[in-house]
Amino acid sequence: MSRAETVPVSEAVAASAARRPSPLWTLGLLRSELVTTLRRWRTLALLGVLAAVPVLVGIAVKIQTRGGRTVDHSGQGPAFMTQITNNGLFLVFTALAATLPFFLPMAVGVVAGDAIAGEAGAGTLRYLLVAPAGRTRLLLTKYTTVMAFCLLATLIVAGSALIVGALLFPLGDLTTISGTRISFAEGLGRALLIALVVAASLVGIAALGLFVSTLTNSGIAAMATTVGILITVQILDQIPQLHALRPYLFSHYWLSFADLVRDPVYWDDLVKNLDLQALYAAVFGSAAWARFTTKDISA
Amino acid sequence: MDGPSATEREAGDAGNRAPGQPEDAGKPAPGSVEASVIATRGLTKRYRGGQLAVDGLDLTVPAGSVFGFLGPNGSGKTTTIRMLMGLIEPTAGTVRVLGRPMPRAARAVLPQVGALIEGPALYGFLSGRDNLLRYDAADPTADPRTRHARVAAALDRVGLAAAAGKKAKAYSLGMRQRLGLAAALLQPRRLLVLDEPTNGLDPQGMREIRSLIRELAADGTTVFLSSHLLDEIEQVCTHAAVMARGRLVTQGAVADLAAGARGRLVVTTPDPAEAARVLKEQGVGDVTADGDRVTGEPPARDLAEVNAALVAAEVRVRGFTVERASLEDAFVALTGEGFDVAG
Numbered sequence A: 001m002s003r004a005e006t007v008p009v010s011e012a013v014a015a016s017a018a019r020r021p022s023p024l025w026t027l028g029l030l031r032s033e034l035v036t037t038l039r040r041w042r043t044l045a046l047l048g049v050l051a052a053v054p055v056l057v058g059i060a061v062k063i064q065t066r067g068g069r070t071v072d073h074s075g076q077g078p079a080f081m082t083q084i085t086n087n088g089l090f091l092v093f094t095a096l097a098a099t100l101p102f103f104l105p106m107a108v109g110v111v112a113g114d115a116i117a118g119e120a121g122a123g124t125l126r127y128l129l130v131a132p133a134g135r136t137r138l139l140l141t142k143y144t145t146v147m148a149f150c151l152l153a154t155l156i157v158a159g160s161a162l163i164v165g166a167l168l169f170p171l172g173d174l175t176t177i178s179g180t181r182i183s184f185a186e187g188l189g190r191a192l193l194i195a196l197v198v199a200a201s202l203v204g205i206a207a208l209g210l211f212v213s214t215l216t217n218s219g220i221a222a223m224a225t226t227v228g229i230l231i232t233v234q235i236l237d238q239i240p241q242l243h244a245l246r247p248y249l250f251s252h253y254w255l256s257f258a259d260l261v262r263d264p265v266y267w268d269d270l271v272k273n274l275d276l277q278a279l280y281a282a283v284f285g286s287a288a289w290a291r292f293t294t295k296d297i298s299a
Numbered sequence B: 001m002d003g004p005s006a007t008e009r010e011a012g013d014a015g016n017r018a019p020g021q022p023e024d025a026g027k028p029a030p031g032s033v034e035a036s037v038i039a040t041r042g043l044t045k046r047y048r049g050g051q052l053a054v055d056g057l058d059l060t061v062p063a064g065s066v067f068g069f070l071g072p073n074g075s076g077k078t079t080t081i082r083m084l085m086g087l088i089e090p091t092a093g094t095v096r097v098l099g100r101p102m103p104r105a106a107r108a109v110l111p112q113v114g115a116l117i118e119g120p121a122l123y124g125f126l127s128g129r130d131n132l133l134r135y136d137a138a139d140p141t142a143d144p145r146t147r148h149a150r151v152a153a154a155l156d157r158v159g160l161a162a163a164a165g166k167k168a169k170a171y172s173l174g175m176r177q178r179l180g181l182a183a184a185l186l187q188p189r190r191l192l193v194l195d196e197p198t199n200g201l202d203p204q205g206m207r208e209i210r211s212l213i214r215e216l217a218a219d220g221t222t223v224f225l226s227s228h229l230l231d232e233i234e235q236v237c238t239h240a241a242v243m244a245r246g247r248l249v250t251q252g253a254v255a256d257l258a259a260g261a262r263g264r265l266v267v268t269t270p271d272p273a274e275a276a277r278v279l280k281e282q283g284v285g286d287v288t289a290d291g292d293r294v295t296g297e298p299p300a301r302d303l304a305e306v307n308a309a310l311v312a313a314e315v316r317v318r319g320f321t322v323e324r325a326s327l328e329d330a331f332v333a334l335t336g337e338g339f340d341v342a343g
C-alpha cells in the first residue's frame, strides 16, 4: 500500500500543530460544567424547592400570627421564628436554619453524587477524558462546580427569604440574640455573612459526595448513598452516648451560624465548623483524587 | 514565551512539527520512532472480574493506513481501544500512540486523536450542537474563538447541520452515531480511532460513513477502525489485524492477508459429476459440486493441464477460474473456525 509509506499530512493538521494553547482556555471546561449543571432539570427542581421553603415558612408565620397571636416556638433551632413578625429579615435566618439540616445538604449531595458517577453511567465521562479533559482537571472542575452550587443554593434560600420577608413583614433595625439593637444595614450584612458561612458548611458533604461519586458508575446509587450518609450522620449527632464522636460529624456545628446574630459575635463554634469542613474537604478531596486518577473507566 | 510551561510545550509539540518548519510536516519528530502510529508490546488486560480480555497483543499500525481491527464480538477490540486511549490501565505490556507512551503522555497525544469508543454517549438534555460545544470545551488545546465555527463544520461534515438544534435525546441511533463521529472531527486529527462506527446504521448510513472514512484517510489521517464485519474491513481498509478471544491472530496489508489463504478453483459445467471425478484425478482437493458449479482447492500443478484434462475427458466447460480468497477465507484458515464465534 503506497499510502502507508508516503504520508501526506494535510494543511489543516499542520496548522493545528502551530496553535499555541492559552492557559486561560482551560477555564472553558469550568464554564461548560457550570452551564451544563444548571441546565439539568434535576438541578432546577432542587433550586425550585429551596426557593419555595421561605415562601411556605413566611406564609405559615403570617397566617399563624393573624389577629395578634404570637408564634409558639417549640423547635430546637435558634429562636428566630418569634422575631419574624417584628422584622422580615429574621425570615432569612429562619429559612437558613430550616433548610440547613436537610434540604440544602440533600441538594448538594444529589449534585455532588451525580457529578462523576452520572457521567460515567451515561458514558459521557469517557469522551470528556479522551478530549482530553485530564482527570485532575476534571475533578477540580467538578468540585469547584459543586461548591458554586453550594453558594448558589444558599443564596437562593436567603434571597427568596429576603423577598418574602420584605413583602409580608416590616423591615427595620433588629434586636440580636444578645438583646442589643443593630441597624438594618448591619443586619443585612450579617445575613450575607451567614449565607456565606452556611454555604461553607456544605463544603464537607460536597467533598464526601464527590468521593462517593468516584466509587460507582451509577449516578442514582451515588446520590442515594450520599443522602443516606447525610441522614445517618444527622441521627448519630442526636445520640448522647456518642458524644466523643459528635464533634467530628460534619453536621455537628452547622447551626453555629446563629452565633453571628449575637453581639458581640461568638466565634468559637463558627471557627470549629469551618475547620471541620476544611478537614472533610482535604480528606475526601484527596480520597476522590486518589480514586479517580487511578480508576479504570470502562463504562 | 507566553502560553504553557516549557514542559507542556515540549509535550504538546512532540511528535508534531514545530511552527515555522513546514517542510518537516509529516516527518517524524526527532527522537521518536514514528513509522507506526500505534505500537503495543505484550499488551494484556485482565478485568477485575478475572476475565482475560486482551492477551499479549503486539499491534503495529503504520502511519497513513486505514487499519481494520477485526474480530467477533467479545474478542477484546473495545478493551484494546480503551487501553490505547488511556481509559484503563493495562495489566501488562506497553502502548505507544503517535510515538509517545500512553497513558503517561495522554495530555499531549489525545488532542491529536479523535475517538469513537463503544458507541456515542450524549447529554440527552442538550442539543446536538451544545453536546459538541461541551466536548470541545473539555479539550484545553481547543481554541474557544474558533469553537462555534469548528462545531458547525463538524456537524456539516457528518450531515447533521439541519438537526443541530434538536435535543440529543430525540436523535435516532444513526444520528447519535453521526454526532459521535462529529465529536471526533472537532479538530484536525492525526489519528482517528473508531470503534464499530457503522453499528446500528442502515445500509445507506453505512455507505456514507465509509465514504467519510475514505475522505479522511485521503487527507492523510491514519484511521484505526474496529469492526466485526469482514466486508466492511475489506471495503475500506489498507491494513488489518485479526483478533480472536483476546489474541492477535494475524496482521498486515489486507492484500497480503487475503493472498495468504489460497483461492478456490471454480469450474462451471453442465456435467458436474464427470467434472468432479476428473478434478479429483488431477489432484484437486476438497472437491464439492453444487448445481453446475464444481469447486475445490487448486493443485500444485499447472492449471492449464487440469483444464486440458477436463477437455480430454469431454467435460463441457463453461467457466474455469480461481476465485481470489476473501478475508473470511483467511480468517477461517487462520483460526479453523467460522467468523461468528463469540469469544
Ligand SMILES: Nc1ncnc2c1ncn2[C@@H]1O[C@H](COP(=O)(O)OP(=O)(O)O)[C@@H](O)[C@H]1O
Residues within 6 Å of the ligand: A298, A299, B047, B048, B049, B051, B052, B053, B071, B072, B073, B074, B075, B076, B077, B078, B079, B080, B343
Ligand atoms: N468492564 C468490563 N469488566 C469485565 N469484563 C469485561 C468488561 N468489558 C469487557 N469485558 C469482557 O472482556 C471481553 C472483551 O470484551 P470487548 O473488549 O468489549 O470485546 P469487543 O469489543 O471485541 O466486542 C469480553 O469477554 C467481555 O465480556
Ligand SMILES: [Mg+2]
Residues within 6 Å of the ligand: B074, B077, B078, B079, B118, B195, B196
Ligand atoms: Mg466492542
